Amino acid sequence: MSDTYLAAIAVRRSNYAITPKSSVPDEKLEAIIKACVLHCPTSFNTQSSRAVLVVGDANKKLWNMISESALKGLEGDNKTSMQGRLTAFGGGYGSAVIDAITVKFPVYTKQFPVWSLNAAGMLQHAVWTSFTLEGLGTSLQHNGAYSDELVSNIQKTFSLPSTWTSTAIMPFGDPAAPPAEKSFSPIEDRVKVVKA
Numbered sequence: 001m002s003d004t005y006l007a008a009i010a011v012r013r014s015n016y017a018i019t020p021k022s023s024v025p026d027e028k029l030e031a032i033i034k035a036c037v038l039h040c041p042t043s044f045n046t047q048s049s050r051a052v053l054v055v056g057d058a059n060k061k062l063w064n065m066i067s068e069s070a071l072k073g074l075e076g077d078n079k080t081s082m083q084g085r086l087t088a089f090g091g092g093y094g095s096a097v098i099d100a101i102t103v104k105f106p107v108y109t110k111q112f113p114v115w116s117l118n119a120a121g122m123l124q125h126a127v128w129t130s131f132t133l134e135g136l137g138t139s140l141q142h143n144g145a146y147s148d149e150l151v152s153n154i155q156k157t158f159s160l161p162s163t164w165t166s167t168a169i170m171p172f173g174d175p176a177a178p179p180a181e182k183s184f185s186p187i188e189d190r191v192k193v194v195k196a
């Protein structure tokens with residue numbers, strides 16, 4: 001029963017070579033994201049995860065804002081290299097921004113920010129895998145810390161609630177090339193089975 005799912009997660013990869021096109025219609029992208037938000041778990045079922053699908057001109061606007069913030073203070077080769085990466089991400093068709101809100105919950109107030117980020121990670125994986133299965137190239141981008149100022153500008157520009165914050169953004173588009181080769185360390189070093 002789990003074979004189909006395991007085959008799907010094995011297909012997901014980081015693909016940085018993306019084009020400004022999407023052979024998957026916006027309605028389908030929206031349906032995928034809604035299904036992932038609906039079914040991915042959150043701690044105590046607080047439903048703390050949020051997602052924003054950003055496409056077309058809005059995507060260009062988003063990446064211009066990220067670039068302006070991320071390039072501040074960088075110089076020389078570092079700036080050139082970062083500029084190249086950001087131009088490539090902004091040159092995709094869209095971005096899935098996975099957000100988390102902090103839920104106030106009696107007793108566990110301190111832990112909730114961490115748990116909501118864990119839940120956001122599960123949602124990122126579900127969207128990333130689904131987009132890959134649709135044939136899209138997708139990656140997960142942190143670009144250092146998103147400053148409070150940038151987050152606030154993004155919230156205002158796209159009319160998002162001020163409680164929605166994001167630690168990562170997933171740029172996507174039809175792939176221009178397959179993902180690079182990936183190496184794996186021996187699985188025995190990473191998984192132990194304990195029976196007694």
Ligand SMILES: Cc1cc2nc3c(=O)[nH]c(=O)nc-3n(C[C@H](O)[C@H](O)[C@H](O)COP(=O)(O)O)c2cc1C
Binds near residue numbers: 012013014141182
């Ligand atoms: C929590 C997390 C954070 C990541 N952050 C970035 C990032 O900021 N930029 C980036 O290019 N890739 C990022 N990645 C992608 C990883 O580098 C990538 O998943 C890893 O090298 C394995 O390659 P694969 O995605 O093709 O399987 C991140 C992945 C995870 C799970």
